[in-house]
Amino acid sequence: MKGLKIIVLAKQVPDTRNVGKDAMKADGTVNRAALPAIFNPEDLNALEQALRLKDKFPGSTVTLLTMGPGRAAEIIREGLYRGADNGYLLTDRAFAGADTLATSYAISCAIRKIKDFDIIIAGRQAIDGDTAQVGPQVAEKLGIPQVTYAEDVLELKNKSVVIKRRLERGVETVECPMPCVITVNGSAPDCRPRNAKAVMKYKHSRTQTERQEASEDYINLVNERPYLNIAEWSVNDIESDINQLGLSGSPTKVKKIENVVFQAKEAKVISADDNGIDELMKELITNHTLG
Amino acid sequence: MDNFYIDNPELKFHLTHPLMKKIVALKERNFADKEQFDYAPIDFEDAMDSYDKVLEIVGDICANIIAPNAESVDAEGPELKDGGVVYAKGTQENLDALVKAGLMGITLPRKYAGLNFPIVPYTMAADIVSRADASFVNVWGLQDCAETIHEFADEDQKMRYLSRVSAGETMAMDLTEPDAGSDLQAVQLKATFNEKDGKWYLNGVKRFITNGDGHISLVLARSEPGTSDGRGLSMFIYDKNNGGVTVRRIEHKLGIIGSPTCELVFKNAPAELVGQRKLGLIKYVMALMNGARLGIAAQSVGIAEAAYREGLNYAKERQQFGKPIIKFPAVYEMLSKMKAKLDGARTLLYETARFVDVYKAYMHLAEERELSKEEKEELKHYQKLADIYTPLAKGLSSEVCNSLAYDSLQIHGGSGFMKDYPIERIYRDARITSIYEGTTQLQVVAAIRGVTTGGYLKQIREYEAEEIKPELHTYRRILIQMTEEYEEAVNKVVSVNDNEYIDFHARRLVEMAGNIVMGYLLLLDTNRDSSYWKSLEVFVKTSRPENHARAEMIRYSNINDLGRFKQE
Numbered sequence: 001m002k003g004l005k006i007i008v009l010a011k012q013v014p015d016t017r018n019v020g021k022d023a024m025k026a027d028g029t030v031n032r033a034a035l036p037a038i039f040n041p042e043d044l045n046a047l048e049q050a051l052r053l054k055d056k057f058p059g060s061t062v063t064l065l066t067m068g069p070g071r072a073a074e075i076i077r078e079g080l081y082r083g084a085d086n087g088y089l090l091t092d093r094a095f096a097g098a099d100t101l102a103t104s105y106a107i108s109c110a111i112r113k114i115k116d117f118d119i120i121i122a123g124r125q126a127i128d129g130d131t132a133q134v135g136p137q138v139a140e141k142l143g144i145p146q147v148t149y150a151e152d153v154l155e156l157k158n159k160s161v162v163i164k165r166r167l168e169r170g171v172e173t174v175e176c177p178m179p180c181v182i183t184v185n186g187s188a189p190d191c192r193p194r195n196a197k198a199v200m201k202y203k204h205s206r207t208q209t210e211r212q213e214a215s216e217d218y219i220n221l222v223n224e225r226p227y228l229n230i231a232e233w234s235v236n237d238i239e240s241d242i243n244q245l246g247l248s249g250s251p252t253k254v255k256k257i258e259n260v261v262f263q264a265k266e267a268k269v270i271s272a273d274d275n276g277i278d279e280l281m282k283e284l285i286t287n288h289t290l291g
Numbered sequence: 292m293d294n295f296y297i298d299n300p301e302l303k304f305h306l307t308h309p310l311m312k313k314i315v316a317l318k319e320r321n322f323a324d325k326e327q328f329d330y331a332p333i334d335f336e337d338a339m340d341s342y343d344k345v346l347e348i349v350g351d352i353c354a355n356i357i358a359p360n361a362e363s364v365d366a367e368g369p370e371l372k373d374g375g376v377v378y379a380k381g382t383q384e385n386l387d388a389l390v391k392a393g394l395m396g397i398t399l400p401r402k403y404a405g406l407n408f409p410i411v412p413y414t415m416a417a418d419i420v421s422r423a424d425a426s427f428v429n430v431w432g433l434q435d436c437a438e439t440i441h442e443f444a445d446e447d448q449k450m451r452y453l454s455r456v457s458a459g460e461t462m463a464m465d466l467t468e469p470d471a472g473s474d475l476q477a478v479q480l481k482a483t484f485n486e487k488d489g490k491w492y493l494n495g496v497k498r499f500i501t502n503g504d505g506h507i508s509l510v511l512a513r514s515e516p517g518t519s520d521g522r523g524l525s526m527f528i529y530d531k532n533n534g535g536v537t538v539r540r541i542e543h544k545l546g547i548i549g550s551p552t553c554e555l556v557f558k559n560a561p562a563e564l565v566g567q568r569k570l571g572l573i574k575y576v577m578a579l580m581n582g583a584r585l586g587i588a589a590q591s592v593g594i595a596e597a598a599y600r601e602g603l604n605y606a607k608e609r610q611q612f613g614k615p616i617i618k619f620p621a622v623y624e625m626l627s628k629m630k631a632k633l634d635g636a637r638t639l640l641y642e643t644a645r646f647v648d649v650y651k652a653y654m655h656l657a658e659e660r661e662l663s664k665e666e667k668e669e670l671k672h673y674q675k676l677a678d679i680y681t682p683l684a685k686g687l688s689s690e691v692c693n694s695l696a697y698d699s700l701q702i703h704g705g706s707g708f709m710k711d712y713p714i715e716r717i718y719r720d721a722r723i724t725s726i727y728e729g730t731t732q733l734q735v736v737a738a739i740r741g742v743t744t745g746g747y748l749k750q751i752r753e754y755e756a757e758e759i760k761p762e763l764h765t766y767r768r769i770l771i772q773m774t775e776e777y778e779e780a781v782n783k784v785v786s787v788n789d790n791e792y793i794d795f796h797a798r799r800l801v802e803m804a805g806n807i808v809m810g811y812l813l814l815l816d817t818n819r820d821s822s823y824w825k826s827l828e829v830f831v832k833t834s835r836p837e838n839h840a841r842a843e844m845i846r847y848s849n850i851n852d853l854g855r856f857k858q859e
Contacts, residue, residue, distance in 0.1 A: 200330035
């Protein structure tokens, strides 16, 4: 089989696993400054799946695509350190404030521009929003099939891919035609560590913006080593409808954010018969847990 | 994310030692490799940054993969299957992770797909790996056998074998036999040259071979029939792909259980001669052992680090009589001494690694061009220092390692004796360090030359002459007194003019020299970074009376002691 062209969607997120007191601002938004920015954990699982495919099918390339502020270039570098071949940072004020709809629109436009791909792999969801919507929406916008909750890519056939999905009550093996979108679960294998040579090779990689203050020596180095240039795309680099981007393309409006403190309450025993289940369902519907 | 490099700032402190400038310059030679290799550094700062970033990867893998696997590796151990070794599951995972991260062939030149790192950062990686799992460093760390191929094999052999090491194949050094342990001159494994196919074949048995089923092995064998001493031995490369060697047994050990210690049977195993015949023991094994000894010194320091941390954490958490036990003088004194010894052993380790780096870099440079007169002198100077510092570092750090493991377990009390805490494994793992690659007693035999020829004293005088901050003068004065006492003791022993008498006091004298050397190194470390102040104070305060006790023993000793102490 010829090499695959794989795109990995990754996001830089605040590390919500180590939340301190000042994690939220008074207005209910996330205080990003108080939380370290990390590579979204399930996107690392996705990257690992991509790298495994690359190991199995020599000649494959892994391209990272991320959208975010300038500092999200860190995500591209991290991917390069672990074995990705190149990456694109989608960054522009016009993208800011995007909900999942606007995000997936921008990303799908960028993918159309990249054009040539066999598989898009993303993490199931990001730990900041936990929506799990962007991957599936990208598939919809590109008009290609999607496989969610993937845990392993088992096999590659001529024009399709066989995937193990992790579901609530077990696993499911599905075959899906390519090109397609796969979203990967956190239960998939952890991402490999950085590679020493890749770190040394790519540690000087920078986006155009990051290079603005660089010394002349550094500019010469980049000219000699073009792979040190991390592609940075603004709204002008992708073909898109500006109204569908950023805040204006985002129908989601945050009404209110509450701090929820989980409290252990007394356990309730429900009798294991139709009557008991009936009572429980009624209660859940009444308190709006269901319905 | 935990990281065993980042959480241990002592490592970065030693990495940034001023002598690194010279080492990097010698190693990178005007940074010429950058034209050819995209991962080669462009200048000194870039090289140092690369060491730092790569050690960060080591620290990550050690904290998040190797250390969490250590308990199961210790419980499972390797398995003998069809005449070969199957590693414990965790050992294999550890190895896969380090190979994938490109952490093999660390010191090898880039043309053999290595990272071309100096010995110093490589030793740091070994230090970090040992803290995570002492048994695993034996499998991974045997990559320094490649250094011997690099030094003595021909270009064709280097091309064929070294890039395989960089790609992740493991190594072994097959020296010991049932009747040849410390005395390798007695090696019997037979190497026969077959005139028909022009190849060497090996027959016989090797014992206690660490990672004996590795891909590429260096084998010491008797190539000259009819000889019985070291001059009849040559060095061979055995490639597992060719077959001919089976593992007959994996030893059951007290510690480092994850490391497979093998008994090997060679049956017409094809092998390649390395370098020249007859130089196997007298030249190549000596070089091999020096590298391995530095490796054990690093392993010792890494284990000591783990022991110290376990002891410290336990002492802070464990409450007795209404307070954490670290509040009791009996416990905090133990811990402060442990820390001082750990810092002392580590600073000696990296001083030694720097000496080895400079002379080896010159040696490899000499293969490419004639060295200038000054360069030749420097090579000789640093080689001499490396020769006397290597056994000192191995001998002393392995003893420090054992003493820290002992004290750390003691701090744990009864709990430490149970399998519930890592310290019982660390304690068992520590025990081998003062035995293999030459027992402490044999390190003393090698190190005593540094005492009798004045090698240590000369270097101590160099340390003494370094400029230091005024507040450190008090400690220098103490170290000068200790040096005078040491000189007097040496002179007294040497003046008796009897080799057995020198051997009798050898360990005492070597330890006295070691304490002064470590004291000075800690003094210079403190001069560079005041966070070593406490370790310096504790180290000097405890080693002065220790040295004094040894000096007293010598002061009241005479040749008749040989008879008094002789056991029949």
